[in-house]
Amino acid sequence: MARTTNSDTLPFVDSRYELSSLAGQRVRDLNGGAEPIVDKGTDKPTVIALREIATGKLDVGNLRHEFVQSYKEVPTSGEDETSLEIKSEDPLLREIDAELENALIAEPMTEAELEDELDDSLADAA
DSSP: OOOOOHHHHHSSOOOHHHHHHHHHHHHHHTTTTTTOOOOOOTTTHHHHHHHHHTTTOOOOHHHHHHHHHHHHHOOOTTOOOOOOOOOOOOOHHHHHHHHHHHHHSOOOOHHHHHHHHHHHHHHHHH
């Protein structure tokens, strides 16, 4: 394939928007060290990604999953981190921040504990 066009790739994706999103994800993968499926030659990663999609050899479903997951990842505090940064100068706000931090790091509630907590919150609101 000397030149890849949109019409070459559209049978493998749902739309041009999806094509650009998936090609961008594949470029990030290639720049991160993934091995190209097609002969790389002197082409840039963008052209390689489009050529891979156009050949049909690339697992587009897996690429879709990678793309979605890349936006779902949420940074979490590691176990070696002792504290989240508390910026407030007000002692009351610092205390609230510390309580929230401890709640985030603590063990998750059981379903029964969660229901009890919700019942208490609803009773307080009424």
